[in-house]
Amino acid sequence: MPTESTAAEYEAWRESRWEEIAGPQGKAGVVQLATIxxxxxxxxxxxxxxxxxxxxxxxxxxxxxxxxxxxxxxxxxxxxxxxxxxxxxxxxxxxxxxxxxxxxxxxxxxxxAAPLAGLREIAVYPVDPDYIVEAEYRRTPGRVVEVGRLTDPPSRQILPAPADLVFDLKGERYSLTVIESLPGQLLVVFTDATSGSETPEIGRWVVLPSAEEGTVRVDFNRVVLPLHAFSPAFPCPLAPEGNHLPVPVRAGERTPVYNASNGANDS
Incomplete structure (x- = not known):
């Protein structure tokens, strides 16, 4: 079980995340993005x-x-x-x-906007300290990868992939590609055995701080849903090839929960 201080920090993180998505400037209320x-x-x-x-x-x-x-x-x-x-x-x-x-x-x-008006909560898995890992951040200078983008119609984009994240989870070793989806934004977009059933098929995100080669603490209890899960206006990146964990990662955000009258997923 998490300590009292860890539990308080986690609840504070959940509150700030709810404000980011459903607050007065919440991203669930975004209906359009345009470049001028x-x-x-x-x-x-x-x-x-x-x-x-x-x-x-x-x-x-x-x-x-x-x-x-x-x-x-x-x-x-x-x-x-x-x-x-x-x-x-x-x-x-x-x-x-x-x-x-x-x-x-x-x-x-x-x-x-329908997503914002009907959003009741962001369902999460129970906090599990087994999903807090020390990962090796292996830099790969100059590397790029091609990823899909959730645009209409779907598109693909070449993005910097500055590192691999290597870690042990549930007794097995895994490696996931880190991408820079926007300048300065380091993401690990991944799918796992829950994707498409318990969690969105489009995967979930580990948001990384700026990192240098070495060790970085990764808390999967703070895995977040892509913004596209709350508003289709966001052209979020899909997981790069190989960023699939063959085991269920029952940690972090699980799915948006909407009021029944909204007609959206209420699981």
Missing amino acids: SGSNQTVEGVPGHWNTNGSGGLAFTAAGADGVSLDGRPVDGTVALEVGSELKFPGERSGIISGGGGTHGLVVRAPA
Whole structure:
């Protein structure tokens, strides 16, 4: 059994994870992600036009009839946007600007989005200290792998694979490929014997801190579900070839649980 301090830390982690997914800025409320990198660009389902400029700025143009506001003021013409600017769109949707340097991101959220509105909890397995392992982080400089992306239609992408994670679990030795899905984001995307039955078929994630060659502590009790499990807007990576554990990993997040009226998986 976990110690009292470990149990408290685990519950604090679960609370922060729930806030990340279902809080006021929760990712389950994201309905669209778009990249803005051109001039006179439109985004499907969103009013107005977008323009980047040579200095890396971003401008947005809309008519008053489009019903868009910025910082509480209606937009009727062209306004300059910064990273963190929030636009309000009709239908209680909002858009947050990210990125910079000539390429910006637009994250569109809707508080009434079906996944967010119906999400009741994130089911987890009981905490099991046997799933806390000391793993060897073996760097593989310059290596890349091809992985699938959960886009519509599905796509594939070449990603850096800077290391292998080698560890013993339940008396057997395993090796999983670490990928850098976004700059600075180290992930181990894996499937196991629970995938497609007790847990999503698309696998789960071990999120790693920045690591150098050596030993890293891996707590599978903090394995998380891909963001795609909460919103199809996220083009999450699938597990690289070989990242399958032939044993059930009954630790960490298991599945989203929705209200029965939501019509989603309630297992």
